[in-house]
Amino acid sequence: MEILTLNCGSSSLKYQLYDWDNGRVVASGIVERVTQPGSKIEHATSGKEELVREQDCPTHAEAIELILEALTDPTYGAINTIDQIKAVGHRVVHGGERFSRSVLVTPEIIEAFRELAHLAPLHNPANITGIEAARKVLPEVPHAAIMDTAWHQTMPQHAYLYALPHSWYQEHGVRRYGFHGTSFLYTAKRAAVLLEKDPFETNLIIAHIGNGSSICAVKNGVSVDTSMGMTPLEGLIMGTRSGDTDPAIPFYMINETGMTSKEVESALNKQSGVLGITEKFVDRRDIEIAAEQGDERAQLAIDMEAYRIRKYVGSYAAVLGSTDAIVFTAGVGERGPIIRQKALEGLESMGIIIDQQRNFASMTKNAETEISAPDSPVKVFVIPTDEELVMTEDTYALIDGTYKEHTEYRYRFQDPAYINADRKAKLPKDLKKWQGLDTTLTKPWR
Incomplete structure (x- = not known):
């Protein structure tokens, strides 16, 4: 049984095809520049040569058709006909308060996502477009929606509310929602396995560090706090997003420069973070190289990003009371030893002791690694995330x-x-x- 998962952005569409019966990924890829000239698919089937093909995709429907063509291609494909696809799982960024779990897609569910689109105007409309396009191309199979925000619906009210007029929450839904939920779910469950503990007797601090970054406090197996807020802008320093900042700064810049609110919003989301600090780089690898070559701004970006993570680790340790493990995941979390080292150095008094050899050797997304010293009371793991597997498992369980x-x-x-x-x-x-x-330092292949 093959299950297709789709992660639809405004101009891209990532996908994965999973063989449920044999428990393995058989194909994956991405269509880039959807709705723009020069659309391109990069497709890989296990055991076969990679396919790269340019083909215009004026809408997401054409992108999905292109994916299905690649999946059934006699040379590069993974299946003989699209009839082998028995279900489709879709990533949806924002489920608001209405959704605390994954759901099968119906017209009513799509309408509910439309009603929530104002909470994630950069993401939910694209997610809806992808769902509708996929249902049009694959109308006979069930479709499931997996929400990034669902994992965080266990947060207590004192953690998710802001100290703002309560009517803003009641009438407009202003509250902390959190994101990266499928990543936190996967890594929390896997960390419990590595600790050989019941997941609901496990306290964790999980740092999902990539172009978008957030950190989550997990108490007795559920989310009790997270750094991203009503939108993905709050919290950690990210690739192009500012993270935490003084909320009066946007008004100050509008008054000082005449910028519009839209221009300030764009600057906070697209011109800030490590890009704003360096004014050159987004990729952390480029920043590390520049720092080694003496670029002071690049070094400052590393120091600031690590410092912000360390502040959240300390605050979430206080929230949890006791911590079993700290987990790093996502692109930078999995392959960024410098950020990991700087974020946790000096925390020995909290029971966090990093083994430098293990940390700097952990540069793979294909193994789960323990990078803490053997005598560290708090374990530190690097666990490659697998959001697509969570989506696949939820989709299968829904149709089953x-x-x-x-x-x-x-x-x-x-x-x-x-x-x-x-x-x-x-x-x-x-x-x-x-x-x-x-x-000897990893849980290989897990």
Whole structure:
């Protein structure tokens, strides 16, 4: 049984095809520049040569058709006909307060997403467009929606409310929602496996660090606080987003410069973060190289980003009372030892002791690594995220009639014997590249 997952952005569409019966990814890829000239698909099927093809996709419907053509291509494809696809799972960024779990898509559900679009104007409209396009191209199969915000619906009111007029919350939905929920769900469950503990007896601080970054406090297996707020702008310093800042600054800049509110909003979302600090770079690898070459702004960006993470680690440690482990995930979290080191250095009094050798050897997305010292009371793990697998499992459970909220549902990847076949196949190459990354320091292939 094949399940297709789609992550639809305003101008891109990421996808993955999963063989449920054999528990493996059979194909994945991305269509870029959707709705723009020069659309292109990059497609990879396991065991076959990669396909790169330019083809205009004026709408997301054409992009999905292009994906289906690639999946069934005699040379590059993974399946013979699209009839082998039995379900489609869709990422939806914002589910508001209405959705605390994944759901099967109906016209009523789509209308509910439209009503919530004002909470995520950069994301939800694109998600809706992708769902409608996919249902048009694949009308006979069930479609599921997996919300980024659902994981955080366990936050207590004192954590998700802002100290603003209460009517703003009651009438306009102004509150903290949080994001990256599927990533936090996956890494929280996997961390419990590594700790050999019941997930609902586990306290974690999980840092999802990438172009978009957020951090989550997990108490007894559920989210109790997170750094992103009503929108993905709040919290950590990110690639182009400012994260926490004085809320009076936008008004100050409008008065000082004559900028419009839209211009200020764009600057906070697209011209800030490490890009704003360096005025050159977004990719952290470029920043690290520049810092090594003496670029003071690049070094400042590293110091500021790590400092912000460290502040949140300290505050969430206070929220939890006791912490079993700190987890790093996503692109920078998985392959950014400098940021990890600087974020946690000097926290020995909190029971956090990093092993530098382990940390700098952990540069793979194909193994789960422990980077804390053997005598560290608080473990530190690097766990490559797998949001697509969460989407796949939720989709299957919904059509199978076995789905429940994560507090009652056990995922297949919670089995201590779980093996990610795709990562298992790719890990040996990483072991050769990163000499310090050996199987005594990792949970290989998991």
